[in-house]
Amino acid sequence: MMRIWVWPVIVALVSTAGLIAGLVSEGLGDWLSWFALGVPVAIGCHGLARGRAVKRPQRSVAAKPLDASAPHTTDRG
Amino acid sequence: MRAVVLRRWGWIHKWSSLVCTLFILLLCLTGLPLIFSHEIDHLTGAEIEAPPMPAGTPRVSVDQVAAEAVRAYPGLVPLYFFAEEDAPDLWYVKLDTRVDTDESQSLLIMSDARTAEVVGAPNFDEGFMSVMYRLHVDLYAGLPGKLFLGAMGLLLMVAIVSGVVLYAPFMRKLGFAEVRRERAPRTRWLDLHNLLGIVTLVWALAVGFTGVINTWADLIFKGWQADQMRALQAGETRVLLGADAPGAPAVDGSLQAAVDRVLAAAPGMAVAMIAYPGTLRATPEHVAVILSGDTPLTSRLTQALLVDPTSGEVLEASARPWYVTALQLSEPLHFGDYGGLPLKVLWALLDILTIVVLGSGLYLWLKRGPAEPRA
Structure with a gap:
């Protein structure tokens, strides 16, 4: 459970900070909000870019471990 | 699960x-x-700008601006004046046939705050951006x-x-x-x-x-007006500037004098909006002056003061209720216009x-x- 939620919670907290920072302070707050709200945008765009379909029928080994139910945590982007 | x-x-x-x-x-x-x-308005030239004049050119009274607007649009009455932070030489003036309409037929014009001349009417009812706006809003x-x-x-x-x-x-x-x-x-x-x-x-x-x-803005302002009316009738008001306060701008029945007295009662604040008596934002007897502060947050969280244009008394009928605060914080968080x-x-x-x-x-x-x- 912890493994599933740690990144979503971090992104949520950073986004919240970004939404509020620009509202309460000018200058530094604006910069904070740009960086903070850039985080979900960067992760989302990266996911979209990496998530394009790949057709690599000759490398069936690459697909195999993903089908297995063994937990694997890395490969975040 | x-x-x-x-x-x-x-x-x-x-x-x-x-x-x-x-x-x-x-x-x-x-x-x-x-x-x-x-x-987009700026790039397409749809934005209306005040003609260049030497910096520090004095402003005429809001009464003159109102009179000129009514002369340009016979049959209409002014309801609201709006000040825009990035166009300090302009007043946005909202006109309609009566002060108590639902504003569906209202007209927004822009007047030069220094000459009272009508500079133009932004064309909100035509064009691509207007279609986008109406589809988005209602x-x-x-x-x-x-x-x-x-x-x-x-x-x-x-x-x-x-x-x-x-x-x-x-x-x-x-x-x-x-x-x-x-x-x-x-x-x-x-x-x-x-x-x-x-x-x-x-x-x-x-x-x-x-x-x-x-989407609840209209209902929220109606609720606040009812709140203010109730506070006025119950006498639960806070007098910020008495009718006979010494040193305050003299009362002459004009809108400008009423606004000046509000500013005297609330130092450090700027006028964001003026609402004529009888409109949704005011009461039947009072002019409402909506004031804003100068930080990103306080410029959104406005304070509404009421002023009796005949006596000059400045009142705060009810402090901004939580649901108005919620609405005012909702606007920037929805538009995303607070960080450049x-x-x-x-x-x-x-x-x-x-x-x-x-x-x-x-x-x-x-x-x-x-x-x-x-x-």
């Missing part, structure tokens, strides 16, 4: 999404150009249209929350941001739907919920990511297999 509970959440997610998706897609698409409406259906879109926004909130509940069971075997791109397209899009949905979560909740609150152009660009990108979430959700439903009735 037990299978039956999961199935229930799946049902909630499916139906709350399906009902609102097309409308939310419309809101996302029309909202995209609206984020940049200021920049579907050309007035208050019922607004409330309908608000209801769709509430369904979106339900869809987002149920989506978060479903996130964990779908991610049990996957790492964060993992997309099974070598699998069938439906699996790939399911992973992308989950990833984009979870990272845009807070932004979508904030913009969605503040959008819902904005970079924030607007981020708003647009998050909007596009949300469109992908909606589109992929629809796709997952259309491509649902018999084995996966939930998604």
Whole structure:
């Protein structure tokens, strides 16, 4: 459970900070909000870019471990 | 989570999404150009600017501006003056046939604050941006249209929350941001739907919920007016400047003198809006002057003071109630206009990511297999 939620919670907290920072302070707050709200945008765009379909029928080994139910945590982007 | 509970959440997610998706897609698409409406108006020359005059040219009284506006548009009366932070030499003046209309036929003009001359009327009723605005705000259906879109926004909130509940069971075997791109397209899009949905979560909740609150703006101001009227009748007012206060600008029955007395009672504040007696923002006997502070937050959280134009007494009828604070904070959080152009660009990108979430959700439903009735 912890493994599933740690990144979503971090992104949520950073986004919240970004939404509020620009509202309460000018200058530094604006910069904070740009960086903070850039985080979900960067992760989302990266996911979209990496998530394009790949057709690599000759490398069936690459697909195999993903089908297995063994937990694997890395490969975040 | 037990299978039956999961199935229930799946049902909630499916139906709350399906009902609102097309409308939310419309809101996302029309909202995209609206984020940049200021920049678009500027680039297309639709923006009206005051003619250049030497800096520090004194302003004429608001009464003169009102008189000139009425002369230019016979048969109409002024309702509101609005001040724009980035156009200090202009007044936006809202005119209508009566002060107590629903403003559906109102006319907004721009007047030069230094000469009282009418500079122009922004053409809000024609053109691409106007279509975007009306589709985004009320579907050309007035208050019922607004409330309908608000209801769709509430369904979106339900869809987002149920989506978060479903996130964990779908991610049990996957790492964060993992997309099974070598699998069938439906699996790939399911992973992308989950990833984009979870990272845009807070932004979508904030913009969605503040959008819902904005649809209640008319009702909120009506409620505040009723509150102020009740406080006035019950005598629960705070007098900030008495009718006979020494040193205050003299009363002469004019709107300008009334506004000057409000400014004398609230030092350090600037006029954001002036509402004529009888309008939605004022009372039948008082002029309402909406004041704003000078920090990003206090410039949004306005203070409303009432002034009796004949006696000059300045009152605060009721401190800003929480629901007005909520509305005023909702506006910037919905528009994304409080952090310069970079924030607007981020708003647009998050909007596009949300469109992908909606589109992929629809796709997952259309491509649902018999084995996966939930998604």
